[in-house]
Amino acid sequence: MAQDDHGYYIKDSTIGGQAAGKGFFSSKDVKSGESIVMIRRPLMASLESERLKDTCANCYIWTEGSSIGSRLYVKEGTTVSTCAGCKRFRYCSKACQKEAWNRGHKHECKNLKPVADRELPKAVLGCMEILVRRKHGLIDDQTWQLLCHLDSHIDDFKNNGNYGGIELMAMGTSQFSATQETFNKDFVAAMYARLLSNSMTLMTPTFDPLGIVIDALLCHLNHSCDPNTYIVMDGPQMQLRALKDIKKDEELFISYIDPTMPYLRRQSKLQQRWFFECRCIKCRQGPTLQEDEWAIKPGALAQQYQKVADEEIQRNEQEEDPASFVGDSLDERRVAALQAKAFDMYEAEQRQSDPAEAIRIIEDAIAICIKSKLWPAHRQPLPALRDDLIINMLAVGNYEGAWFECAKRHRHVIPKLYPQMHHPIRIVQTWQMAMLAQYLASAGAVLAPGADMALIAAMMINTINVTSRMSHGPDSAFARSVQQKFSEVEGELLGKFGSKDAMNAAIQRQVKLLAEMGK
Ligand SMILES: C[S@@+](CC[C@H](N)C(=O)[O-])C[C@H]1O[C@@H](n2cnc3c(N)ncnc32)[C@H](O)[C@@H]1O
Known part of the structure; x- marks a missing residue:
């Protein structure tokens, strides 16, 4: 796409000396904190099943968030009512319902009615919306071409064994959207796969996840673990803003993942979900930066924790977690085992719906990090565990406990990360x-x-x-x-x-x- 007066342009990108498809570039000098791109509404956003119950499917106002006062930007008394037709989507006002109806819901509402009781994955609902809108001429050719240019990673899905699941979901998508005569099954499978491997997280302004979002333009932003921009959402509006000062013709990067994670964990996540080996400026330095710092040398691990680590090594004899690899020596393998255990516990507490049980797991995981003396306060997963501890403490009404954790985060973590x-x-x-x-x-x-x-x-x-x-x-x-x-x-x-x-x-x-x- 040629240079334009929007403050950005899209052209071929090279990352770490190798081609990385298209990328976004700044067409002028930008100061840190300035807006670069503002999109009134992305091409498609689709809410998580849980959020369909309490979030407007047009303006994405979340009416039920939990953290104290963090949702003051939502007008008091805002509620959502269900679409009488499909009984799936809810809206906060007649105006929102009308907007969604005209944007395309009128072409899918009656098809969704017979499956009102069935939970449909957000990617299926999102893919349906895209197909229905294109079929009825509600997505223009230029946007469609930009969208279809994004890699579907079909071969990667075939290689990792997930293609069967994609074909199945694509069948449902075709059927529920009544678009079989417009798009053949391979095209729908590719579109579904494209959503899985290119969508971003739909979020509130305070970064609570709501679902997935795809925008044909913003999805051309490449990733860096040291990004110079970020996306912030405000209802359906998406803004790309500068995190740092940016020079004219510099490539703009967002982070697809949490860039505060250690090097191998970042690489593993990007490989699994986006199928690429990250060659960003940070990853080119390998595990040598702040994210990979330990508070003590692996050899200085206290005996009690050597024992815990040895038990872990024995338990996982055949499959040490490659994302936790530290080195080949026994001392390093022990540290790696404790790291893998802490991350396993982090994932386990995230799956917990009972906040009291989540707190129990988090406190055990934090104890490993702190008592082993290996973790500086800013090394993951310790900060992520603390974030979740705060949320869960608020959920059970332990406000004073949450406060002291916030104070620790404020002092030791925020300035570093x-x-x-x-x-x-x-x-x-x-x-x-x-x-x-x-x-x-x-x-x-x-x-x-x-x-x-x-x-x-x-x-x-x-x-x-x-x-x-x-x-x-x-x-x-x-x-x-x-x-x-x-x-x-x-x-x-x-x-x-x-x-x-x-x-x-x-x-x-x-x-x-x-x-x-x-x-
Ligand atoms: C969402 S797309 C971004 C747009 C993409 N460059 C294109 O032209 O379609 C993500 C893909 O861009 C490439 N990419 C993005 N960031 C990268 C990075 N840091 N290192 C290497 N490749 C990257 C990878 O091929 C990845 O699968």
Whole structure:
């Protein structure tokens, strides 16, 4: 595609000296925190089965999120009602229902009616939507060509044994969408496979996963484990924003995965889901960076943990996890075994629907990381386990416990993993912490001598009041919520302290206390 005036252009990309298909390039210098591309609505987004029950299928407003106050950007009292025809999709307003109807639902609603009781995977529903809309002339030729240019990875799926499942799903997709006469079965299987290997996660502005999304343009962004951009969503709107300063003609990269994971784990995930060996600037340096640091040398592992590791090695005698490989010596194999165990437990707690049970597994996994003394606070899966511990503690109402974990994360993890002040994850985690502090203040909780939770909340909201405009965009629902909260909190504190100087001095006195709480 030729250079255009949109701030980006698409052309052939070379990563680590080798061709990587097409990529996205910046057509001008961009400052960190600026918006590069804004898409009002992606080509297709499809909600998880669980989220179909509580999320608008047009504007993706999630009405039931769990974390305290983190969804203030959703208007109070928002609910969703079911489509009377298909009884599957729900909408938050007549306007949303009408928009979805005209976008294509009118061509699939009656076909979905007979299978109203059947759970259909999000990729099947998404693929149906694409086929139905194309059949009825609701996807233009240029978008269709861009979409069809994306690799379907059919041969990779044949090699990994998953093609049979894809054919089966594609059969259902054809049948339920009544498009058999327009698209043959191989085409539908390829389209289904294309969705599996190119879709991104549909998310709330605070990065709660809702489903999958595919946009013919944004799906041409290549991956880097050290990305210079990220995508932030605001309902159906997707924005590509700069994480770093970018020079004209530089390639734009997002991260398809969590880039804070160790090298081999990143490689394994990218290989499994996207079928490529990552040659990004970080991966070209192998396991030598912060993500692969241990707090002690493998040989310094305490005897008690050598024993735990040896039991693990014996248990998995035939199949040591290649994504956890550290080295061939016995000391390194022990460390690798503990790492594999910690990741297995992380995956197990993520599958848990009971928060109390999830907390039990997480605490055991964190104990391995901390008591073995191997893990620095920023090495995965320790930060990911802590994130989940916070969510689950909030779910069972252990707000004080959640607070202390947030304080540790704030002190030891966020500055290391998300160094940019406007890093969207840093902003969202700070916002969640501020909302928790506000809640604890309203409950009169005393968490440390001299600690004033209302002032701590104010400090955090103040910090992100400017940076959230960079992370999410000044007009985003999220930045507007932060701004509104900031005005409320500032108004209250000014009333209490009489002047801005007195208020700021009081807030400053809390900084040290907050750091102490996160020790
Ligand atoms: C979603 S597509 C991105 C667009 C793709 N370049 C194209 O032209 O269709 C993902 C594919 O791009 C290539 N790719 C993306 N990031 C890469 C990276 N860091 N290293 C090597 N190949 C990469 C791989 O072939 C991968 O399967």
